[in-house]
Amino acid sequence: MLIKPAADLRDNDVTDHALYLDRRRFLAGAVAAGSVLGVGRGLRAATADDTPTPFEAVTTYNNYYEFGTSKEDPAVTAPGRLKTAPWTVAVDGECAKPGTIGLEDLIKPVQVEDRIYRLRCVEGWSMVIPWRGVPLSEVLKRFEPNSKAKYVEFTTLADRAQMPGLRIPVLDWPYVEGLRLDEAMNPLTLLATGLYGKDLLPQNGAPLRLVVPWKYGFKSIKSIVGIRFTENQPLNSWQKYNPREYGFYSNVNPQVDHPRWSQANERRIGEFRRRPTLMFNGYGEQVAGLYAGLDLKANF
Amino acid sequence: MRWLKPVVFTASLLPVAWLGWQAAYGSLGINPVETLNRFLGDWALRFLLLALAVTPLRQWTHWAPLARLRRMVGLFAFFYVCLHLASYVGIDLFFDWAALWKDVVKRTYITLGMGCFLLLLPLALTSTDSMIRRLGGKVWRKLHRLVFPAAILGVAHFWMMVKADIREPLVYAVILAVLLGWRLRTFVRTPQRA
Numbered sequence A: 001m002l003i004k005p006a007a008d009l010r011d012n013d014v015t016d017h018a019l020y021l022d023r024r025r026f027l028a029g030a031v032a033a034g035s036v037l038g039v040g041r042g043l044r045a046a047t048a049d050d051t052p053t054p055f056e057a058v059t060t061y062n063n064y065y066e067f068g069t070s071k072e073d074p075a076v077t078a079p080g081r082l083k084t085a086p087w088t089v090a091v092d093g094e095c096a097k098p099g100t101i102g103l104e105d106l107i108k109p110v111q112v113e114d115r116i117y118r119l120r121c122v123e124g125w126s127m128v129i130p131w132r133g134v135p136l137s138e139v140l141k142r143f144e145p146n147s148k149a150k151y152v153e154f155t156t157l158a159d160r161a162q163m164p165g166l167r168i169p170v171l172d173w174p175y176v177e178g179l180r181l182d183e184a185m186n187p188l189t190l191l192a193t194g195l196y197g198k199d200l201l202p203q204n205g206a207p208l209r210l211v212v213p214w215k216y217g218f219k220s221i222k223s224i225v226g227i228r229f230t231e232n233q234p235l236n237s238w239q240k241y242n243p244r245e246y247g248f249y250s251n252v253n254p255q256v257d258h259p260r261w262s263q264a265n266e267r268r269i270g271e272f273r274r275r276p277t278l279m280f281n282g283y284g285e286q287v288a289g290l291y292a293g294l295d296l297k298a299n300f
Numbered sequence B: 001m002r003w004l005k006p007v008v009f010t011a012s013l014l015p016v017a018w019l020g021w022q023a024a025y026g027s028l029g030i031n032p033v034e035t036l037n038r039f040l041g042d043w044a045l046r047f048l049l050l051a052l053a054v055t056p057l058r059q060w061t062h063w064a065p066l067a068r069l070r071r072m073v074g075l076f077a078f079f080y081v082c083l084h085l086a087s088y089v090g091i092d093l094f095f096d097w098a099a100l101w102k103d104v105v106k107r108t109y110i111t112l113g114m115g116c117f118l119l120l121l122p123l124a125l126t127s128t129d130s131m132i133r134r135l136g137g138k139v140w141r142k143l144h145r146l147v148f149p150a151a152i153l154g155v156a157h158f159w160m161m162v163k164a165d166i167r168e169p170l171v172y173a174v175i176l177a178v179l180l181g182w183r184l185r186t187f188v189r190t191p192q193r194a
């Protein structure tokens, strides 16, 4: 395995599309992305068989119920319907500087990074996705959350004119997700604006989505229009729909089965055999500390 | 009506043929294992409901030849159930029998699916002419009423598998309710012997 120090990594090493076709250079990129994060070891340990999932799969196999409940729906219905510019995000709740801010102004002050993360869906499949975005912590800090802010709640756009799926009351729209503030501030948590070096496509949650790689995919909320700092734990959409099956934390945990799906293993898209699912999706080194003393079976 | 059975037989093979074609050309989509398994599950349930529709259709249309299709359509339901189960055990779980057992015990929708399969199994095994003769028409007919709970389990299996959007299983549930309702009506209207 070729391991290049981060210093050798030019910007286009990580962004160049061809990189992903070249396995050896990809590994170098992944490790470099890891060292940018200061988490090189954790990532490197798991990268040997973490080839990025092909762009086509990442952009045509999506769970985005606002655009239909089948995995093929969003790629068909979202482009051409979702208007991603201009885009504003309303920030409020327990913070000193609430306000509504344009996407550009939200992202611009922060250095955009490329990060390759595993994504594990609660349904038992997984992908590896090269995201582009900014650390959520950098964005949140600017709104100066106060001492009452214990949680962050995110809201997806809910516009019937743009989202045909809203006509079916599968979930209580708008889609809502939440993180504990320390989870939101963890360096792994990304506010993504792109993947594979390009802007996010509508079906992937354009123009702005969360990526929380150690939690099941549904925590990584798409097309964010609202961010609120709260004192109380937010009630996320899936937990509201079925509290027995979906919890607030929803950390990837092979020991806690979902009643419908075994969480012990997963099918990596593009692979034939199932592979074992890793605790915290393999990011334990970076996040296990967040849950010291917490019963993860009870707080699933 | 000599053409009827061969035509229906051939038509019943079209779904597997289509599947084989798609598989050969690698066009089962991004998650081929899921596509395969779900496709076979869909057709298993469709054939099961079709089998249950034969008698009401015959009574309704007064077209007697339909009766000859009942066994064949029922066996095709079992055929697709077997393929569905085989794709799950052989391809999805890759013969991990321990995992299958865990699934059957832990995951309600799989428990229901397995229940449906176990109810259909004796029906398929007793579908030959010689078995009908051996059991005698009365016992055979009683035994084959198991198809009703089997169909209910089949629909429940699909219903419980779905995460949130129950529209598709709902369609199957409504069709099943109509088919069962038809029998209830016939049963109530037929004078009962003591």
Ligand code: HEM
Pocket: B034, B037, B038, B039, B040, B041, B042, B043, B044, B045, B048, B081, B084, B085, B088, B110, B113, B114, B115, B116, B117, B154, B157, B158, B161
């Ligand atoms: C024998 C035991 C059975 C097992 C282990 C089994 C297993 C499964 C599995 C794993 C799925 C897909 C879950 C997913 O993709 O998330 C499924 C779906 C399904 N199964 Fe079964 N099944 C069984 C029996 C049956 C029977 C007897 C029928 C019908 C008569 C049936 C009809 C279906 C249908 C309609 C679906 C949904 C397909 C779709 O989503 O379009 N299954 N089953």
